[in-house]
Amino acid sequence: NKGPILSPKWLPLRQSCSARPGLVTATDVVNYWQKVFEASGIPEARESSEYIVSFVLGAKTFQSLNSKSLYTPLTAVQQEQIQQLSIKRLERMPVQYVLGEWDFQDLTLKMRPPVFIPRPETEDLVSLVLEEESRKCEKNSGLCFPVPVPHPVILEIGCGSGAIALSLLCKLPQSRVIAVDKKEAAVDLTRENAHRLLWLRAGSDSFSFLGSAKQLLFWGPIDFIVSNPPYVFHEDMACLDTEILRYEDLDALDGGDDGMRVIKTILALAPSLLKDSGSVFLEVDPRHPDMVENWLQVHPNLLLVLRAIHKDFCGIALSPL
């Protein structure tokens, strides 16, 4: 039900664009595909076109192309590549899947449907964990008799492409990071991204992948549990963008009736996994902090308290008593 790809509205334009391949520049092609995308109702038409053209020219952004790249005529091969990728975008494939890679913090990660595409706001979740770790280190160095702080053990539940876990490992190279996801496709992509970023080939044993939460119990005390779990309220799922509904794993987003299905699992699991000084960092819906607080009140045995809410980014931080 995706409809015709080659709509008559833009086919003549494409023909005129490819008729004189030697004379078409990157700027011409960006403008051309922007118009095609707009005519087909593709969201973020300009950005999509710019990303695709820059990618084929080996750049991250259109703005970073120098004037030579902008005005040198594209080869027929480059035009063909741009057309192939643009056709995928016309099918409403998210640009991250079209390009097959996307940046998260300082990392370029492989992206592949249906594994969840990391969102920019999740970068703040990583920053919150890093801030907490540096606070712990500062607190210790302020003691009269500082004791060596052991390197943190970090567990990410629901790693998707590995964006959070790999960013943390990159920023805290001495830490031990365990990444777990219930979907094999996600664990595989995290593993690929880790290999791609060379940590495993360098002989590091600081990254582990798990397909099942049961194995976590063998891991011993953990400093930080971090997760961007599925937290969309089930009734809101139908309102998601076509790009998401068509290509991303909906299980990665659907948090059940109250959006708390996986959040509750993580909170229930946390006390048995965390060190006494450990914390849980979760990205949640803006409605969730109150709901989490109420849920914790009826589960006092978990000994968890809601310690901070970072409303701007919909993140909450929880820590055990």
Ligand SMILES: C[S@@+](CC[C@H](N)C(=O)[O-])C[C@H]1O[C@@H](n2cnc3c(N)ncnc32)[C@H](O)[C@@H]1O
């Ligand atoms: C919103 S995505 C987040 C992916 C990644 N952490 C990110 O931020 O880009 C949620 C992820 O949690 C995984 N997931 C869902 N339920 C899970 C469960 N019960 N245990 C482990 N992973 C789960 C999904 O497969 C998906 O990869």
